[in-house]
Amino acid sequence: MSMREPGLCVVDIEKGELRGATNRYTKTMADLAGLYEDEAAYQAVLAELGDKVVYEVTDYKPSADAGDMIIGVTRMIPGKVGREYFLTRGHIHANPNRPEMYYGESGHGIMLLESPAGEIRTVEIGPRSLCYVPPYWIHRSVNVGTTDLVMTFAYPADSGQDYDIIAKAGGMRSRIVDDGKGGWAAVDNDGYQFRPKDLVEAIMAR
Numbered sequence: 001m002s003m004r005e006p007g008l009c010v011v012d013i014e015k016g017e018l019r020g021a022t023n024r025y026t027k028t029m030a031d032l033a034g035l036y037e038d039e040a041a042y043q044a045v046l047a048e049l050g051d052k053v054v055y056e057v058t059d060y061k062p063s064a065d066a067g068d069m070i071i072g073v074t075r076m077i078p079g080k081v082g083r084e085y086f087l088t089r090g091h092i093h094a095n096p097n098r099p100e101m102y103y104g105e106s107g108h109g110i111m112l113l114e115s116p117a118g119e120i121r122t123v124e125i126g127p128r129s130l131c132y133v134p135p136y137w138i139h140r141s142v143n144v145g146t147t148d149l150v151m152t153f154a155y156p157a158d159s160g161q162d163y164d165i166i167a168k169a170g171g172m173r174s175r176i177v178d179d180g181k182g183g184w185a186a187v188d189n190d191g192y193q194f195r196p197k198d199l200v201e202a203i204m205a206r
Contacts, residue, residue, distance in 0.1 A: 009060045009071065013105045016075025016150040021058035023072075027089070029054055034167070035089065037175060037189070038082030045081050053077075055088055055141075061157065068157035073105070075150050076143045083177040085110075085184065090140025090172060092116075094160025096206050100133040103152040108145030110176050110184065114138040116165075116200045120174045122186055125151060136204060138165060142176040144184040165203075169193050 009020035017024075029046045032054065036042045059072025079086045090112070093100070102111060104125040111131045113121040116138070123131045125141075133139045143149040166172055170191040179185040 004062055007060060007062060011073055011105060011152055013150055016073060016106075016148050017056070018058040018060060018071070018073040018152075021060050021072065023061055024056065024058045026053045026056040028052065032087075032089065035087065035171065036081040036084050037191075038084065041082035045079070054079075054086060059153075064157050066156070066158045069154055070157050070159075071152070071154045073150065073152050074141065075148055076107075076109075076141060077148055078107075078143050078146050080178060085142050085144050085176050085178065087112075087142045087176070088140055089163050090138060090166050091161040091163050092136070092138040092165050092203075093155070094162045095156075095158060096162075096203055097135040098156045098159035099135050100139070100153060100155035100159070102131045102133070102141070104129045104131075105150040105152055107143060107147050107149035109149040109151065110142040110144050112140045112142055112172060112174060112176055112186070114172050114174070116195055116203045118173050118192075118194050120172075120186065122174075122176070125149075138172065140166075140172060142184075144176065165195075169195060 009018050029049045055076035057074045109125045111123040170193045171189050173192045174186040
């Protein structure tokens with residue numbers, strides 16, 4: 001096997017991007033249809049923001065080989081749809097036994113995590129805090145602050161992403177909302193459907 005050359009990327013906190021990245025993707029509010037509980041509020045925010053980027057990811061992918069690493073930066077603007085804070089689509093890794101880490105660069109966020117069986121965890125992320133996402137956990141980032149949420153991340157290159165696991169369950173089991181007291185709260189998602197036992201077992205066996 002041929003040796004790869006070392007690489008260098010720079011985290012630009014002000015721009016919320018990785019300089020030297022090999023890939024960039026963006027999401028507008030139109031790309032997030034169906035994720036929020038209040039459809040009327042979603043349509044109002046969609047009309048207000050238009051094509052403005054809600055969140056974007058820049059990453060450095062040397063390869064997709066097992067044993068390699070993908071690194072990158074995600075940036076999400078602040079805002080709410082009704083009482084619900086802006087969020088990412090969220091995913092589980094296609095190879096679900098792969099972990100991930102997120103390092104807070106700026107802003108105030110929540111990592112919302114859900115096990116395949118529907119257990120919920122929340123981890124607050126701020127500057128210089130590091131969130132470890134263990135294998136098998138579905139995870140979604142939420143911006144509960146008033147400024148851009150910027151995080152550096154890293155995960156094994158052969159992890160892959162599976163977004164459908166959330167959509168097929170009617171969303172994640174909890175939503176992160178404004179608590180009316182200047183903070184946030186995790187509340188039940190009324191549309192959530194627990195995954196069948198055989199599906200949970202199949203995921204955990206991979």
